[in-house]
Amino acid sequence: MKKTILPLLLAALLLAHGTAGAWGFFGHRTITQVAVYEVPSSLQAFYFRHMAELVRQSTAPDERRNDDPTEAPKHFIDLDHFSEDNPFGKMPRQYDKATEKFTADTLKKYGTVPWVVMETKDNLTEAFRQRDTLGIIKYSAELSHYVADAFVPLHTTINYDGQLTDQKGLHGLWESQLPERFINDYKLDGQPAKYVKDPLAAIWEVLQQSYGFLGETFDRATKIEKTMKPEVRFTFSHRYGKTSRRYSDAFADAYEKEVGGMVDYRLKGAPTLVSSLWLTAWQDAGKPDLNALMTPSKPTKEEKEKLNTELAAWKKNTLAQDQLLLAQQKVKRVEAADEIKSAKEMADPAATDAAPAPETPVAAPAAAPATDKVKIKTKDKDGSEKVKLKGDAPK
Numbered sequence: 429m430k431k432t433i434l435p436l437l438l439a440a441l442l443l444a445h446g447t448a449g450a451w452g453f454f455g456h457r458t459i460t461q462v463a464v465y466e467v468p469s470s471l472q473a474f475y476f477r478h479m480a481e482l483v484r485q486s487t488a489p490d491e492r493r494n495d496d497p498t499e500a501p502k503h504f505i506d507l508d509h510f511s512e513d514n515p516f517g518k519m520p521r522q523y524d525k526a527t528e529k530f531t532a533d534t535l536k537k538y539g540t541v542p543w544v545v546m547e548t549k550d551n552l553t554e555a556f557r558q559r560d561t562l563g564i565i566k567y568s569a570e571l572s573h574y575v576a577d578a579f580v581p582l583h584t585t586i587n588y589d590g591q592l593t594d595q596k597g598l599h600g601l602w603e604s605q606l607p608e609r610f611i612n613d614y615k616l617d618g619q620p621a622k623y624v625k626d627p628l629a630a631i632w633e634v635l636q637q638s639y640g641f642l643g644e645t646f647d648r649a650t651k652i653e654k655t656m657k658p659e660v661r662f663t664f665s666h667r668y669g670k671t672s673r674r675y676s677d678a679f680a681d682a683y684e685k686e687v688g689g690m691v692d693y694r695l696k697g698a699p700t701l702v703s704s705l706w707l708t709a710w711q712d713a714g715k716p717d718l719n720a721l722m723t724p725s726k727p728t729k730e731e732k733e734k735l736n737t738e739l740a741a742w743k744k745n746t747l748a749q750d751q752l753l754l755a756q757q758k759v760k761r762v763e764a765a766d767e768i769k770s771a772k773e774m775a776d777p778a779a780t781d782a783a784p785a786p787e788t789p790v791a792a793p794a795a796a797p798a799t800d801k802v803k804i805k806t807k808d809k810d811g812s813e814k815v816k817l818k819g820d821a822p823k
């Protein structure tokens with residue numbers, strides 16, 4: 429324990445902004461909660477009873493990044509490091525083949541998220557086999573985290589924060605600032621969980637889509653930069669002698685109009701794969717009776733009513749408006765203590781700058797259509813980094 433007052437204070441400040449690594453805590457929690465609504469009834473009583481804990485633990489992988497040096501690369505894969513033009517043609521899908529080609533050390537450096545998803549899914553299957561309630565909750569939550577990370581385009585590139593294209597802060601803007609600010613405009617409807625025959629292929633497909641969104645992610649920001657002066661684009665804050673910069677609300681509003689549809693598409697796409705992999709692990713474990721793991725073993729009348737209310741709100745897309753998202757609710761004391769670790773990480777100058785607290789939502793924007801046709805180029809040999817649009821962009 430080497431906590432001092434300063435990081436604690438800083439953590440508290442940053443927590444007030446509700447921010448952390450991938451998707452921010454807000455996104456991870458929302459994705460995990462929605463996944464609970466998508467599982468079939470044979471799993472739903474169990475998952476719903478433990479929903480608060482699942483949602484809480486869904487940020488654990490980010491929280492332990494400071495204490496565990498092996499954790500960070502599990503959340504991403506910098507595909508353009510391996511090939512700018514055709515990473516999916518060059519990178520073997522299987523971990524063994526990928527290490528043979530690129531070495532385990534290189535993969536550790538540039539990220540291992542697809543294989544961490546597989547490993548976590550296997551751990552979850554084993555927990556189901558063992559009828560291990562705590563293990564089921566832990567690995568379900570963590571599987572949700574890593575799968576959700578794979579849905580974020582900026583988790584597939586070396587230019588993960590726009591730092592190579594003078595767009596530093598783009599990461600927090602895309603995955604924290606926008607969802608927190610515009611959740612009332614986003615739709616969270618998704619598909620019911622389905623058994624996944626080939627989970628490895630499924631997660632690679634997600635990464636390929638994410639990678640396809642990179643061109644838009646950078647270019648739409650560049651488009652706004654052309655008409656918005658730097659002093660309007662950014663908000664500067666000074667804390668403890670350190671100046672930090674983040675994208676302003678004005679920029680966030682303009683960026684939302686450009687890519688909000690894409691952010692929503694990724695936010696609501698993730699729970700479908702999360703719930704499907706939960707179901708897959710349960711089936712692969714021989715479909716253990718989850719009611720037998722519950723005390724009381726049947727959902728109570730209250731639980732049933734609550735679940736029905738939430739399912740109805742989810743189907744009507746009013747979870748956020750009805751304040752039913754756990755991510756919107758005040759962080760509990762015990763939870764705040766956990767979060768301090770990841771918030772400390774935010775104090776690291778290398779880490780993404782703090783995202784802002786959600787404010788009064790502005791009028792519903794015209795969402796940009798989702799696309800996965802665009803390819804990008806992020807690096808020139810001379811080190812000057814450029815992003816180029818290769819495909820044709822919609823609109």
Ligand SMILES: [Zn+2]
Nearest residue numbers: 449450503577
């Ligand atoms: Zn993460």
